[in-house]
Amino acid sequence: MKIALMVCAAILLTGGAAAQEGGKAISKTTITLGTATPGGGFPLYGNAFADAMNAADPSLSIEPRNTKGSNENIPLLEAGQLDIATVAGEPAYEAFMGIGRPATKLKILTAMYSSPGMFVVRADRPYRTIRDLVGQPVAFGAKGSGLPILSRYILDGIGLKQDEDFKSIYLDRAGDGPAMVQDGRAAALWGAGVGWPGFAAMAESPTGARFIAPSAEEIARIRAKHTFLKPLTIPPNSYPKQTEAIASVGSWSFILVRESLPDDVAYRLAKTLHGIEGEFCRKLAQACETTAANTVAAAPNVELIHPGVLRFLREIGVAK
Structure with a gap:
C-alpha cells in the first residue's frame, strides 16, 4: 500500500480512520510499516512506534x-x-x-x-561458553530475520561455522524459540538487545536463564575480522x-524507507518522532535509544539518511 492522501469525509462514510483538528476534518497520510514474525522484537517495537x-x-x-523480517522487508521496500x-x-x-x-x-x-x-x-544446563x-541444536531465530546473519558473522569471527558446527534451527515464528529451549528441542536460543521478547520469556521462566556472550578475547577476534560490528x-x-552487565558485539537496527518516499513526508516523520523521544522511551525500553543523535552516530554514512530526515537533523544541530 503506498502513501495515500484521503479526504476525511469519505473516510468517515466508509468507516475508516479520520482525524479532527479544531473541529475540522483533515486528510490522513497512511504509511505501511513492515516488521517481522509475531513474538519477536521488531513487531513489539513497530507496534509501539505506530x-x-x-x-x-x-x-x-x-x-x-x-512480515518474515529484514530479508523480506528490504525487497518489499525496494519494490x-x-x-x-x-x-x-x-x-x-x-x-x-x-x-x-x-x-x-x-534510506534511513x-x-x-x-x-x-x-x-x-x-x-x-551446563553450557557456559x-x-x-x-x-x-541451537535456535538462531526466524528464517527471514536479521538475527541469523548477526550470529553468522559473530561465529565466523571466532572460527566457527553456524550450519556446520551447530545443529542450526531456523524458526517459522520468532516467538517459538523459548518453548524449544524449555522442552529440550534446542539447547540454546540466539537473540539480541535489551527487551528482546525471547530473552524475557526465558528469564521469567521457572528454570531461569543463563546468558552466553563472546569472551573479551573472542570480541577482539570478531572485531578484527568484521570491523563494522561494534562493542555493545x-x-x-x-x-x-541479570545482575551484571553483559559485553558483546552487534550493530544498530534501523527503520529504512523506500527510495521514493517524498522528502516532506520523511521530514514530517522525523520531526514527529524526535519530538516525542521521551514519551516513546516511556512506552518501550528499547525506544530509549531511538534518538536523533544515535541516528547520526549509527548510520554507516550520513548520506544514507533520507534527505528529508537529514534536513531536519541539520535544523536541530545534530547533523552537519
Missing part, C-alpha cells in the same frame, strides 16, 4: 504489518510494497555495501536500538536476575 506516532500526529496513520520497515543492522549493512547483491538505494529514517548478540540457555554449544553492552537488570 501507536506513539499516530497519537502525536493525528494526520498520520502508520499501519504495522507482520514499493512497503513505505517504511524495521531492518536489522547486518542485512542493512550488506544491502548498503552491495554485499552479495547490488547496493540498495533505500532512524536508528532504532543497538543489538548486542548473545545466546540464552536454561539456568540448570559459546564453544560449549558446539554440536548442540547489555546493562545490568535488563532482564530478571
Whole structure:
C-alpha cells in the first residue's frame, strides 16, 4: 500500500480512520510499516512506534504489518510494497555495501536500538561458553530475520561455522524459540538487545536463564575480522536476575524507507518522532535509544539518511 492522501469525509462514510483538528476534518497520510514474525522484537517495537506516532500526529496513520523480517522487508521496500520497515543492522549493512547483491538505494529514517548478540540457555544446563554449544541444536531465530546473519558473522569471527558446527534451527515464528529451549528441542536460543521478547520469556521462566556472550578475547577476534560490528553492552537488570552487565558485539537496527518516499513526508516523520523521544522511551525500553543523535552516530554514512530526515537533523544541530 503506498502513501495515500484521503479526504476525511469519505473516510468517515466508509468507516475508516479520520482525524479532527479544531473541529475540522483533515486528510490522513497512511504509511505501511513492515516488521517481522509475531513474538519477536521488531513487531513489539513497530507496534509501539505506530501507536506513539499516530497519537502525536493525528494526520498520520502508520499501519504495522507482520512480515518474515529484514530479508523480506528490504525487497518489499525496494519494490514499493512497503513505505517504511524495521531492518536489522547486518542485512542493512550488506544491502548498503552491495554485499552479495547490488547496493540498495533505500534510506534511513532512524536508528532504532543497538543489538548486542548473545545466546540464552536454561539456568540448570551446563553450557557456559559459546564453544560449549558446539554440536548442540541451537535456535538462531526466524528464517527471514536479521538475527541469523548477526550470529553468522559473530561465529565466523571466532572460527566457527553456524550450519556446520551447530545443529542450526531456523524458526517459522520468532516467538517459538523459548518453548524449544524449555522442552529440550534446542539447547540454546540466539537473540539480541535489551527487551528482546525471547530473552524475557526465558528469564521469567521457572528454570531461569543463563546468558552466553563472546569472551573479551573472542570480541577482539570478531572485531578484527568484521570491523563494522561494534562493542555493545547489555546493562545490568535488563532482564530478571541479570545482575551484571553483559559485553558483546552487534550493530544498530534501523527503520529504512523506500527510495521514493517524498522528502516532506520523511521530514514530517522525523520531526514527529524526535519530538516525542521521551514519551516513546516511556512506552518501550528499547525506544530509549531511538534518538536523533544515535541516528547520526549509527548510520554507516550520513548520506544514507533520507534527505528529508537529514534536513531536519541539520535544523536541530545534530547533523552537519
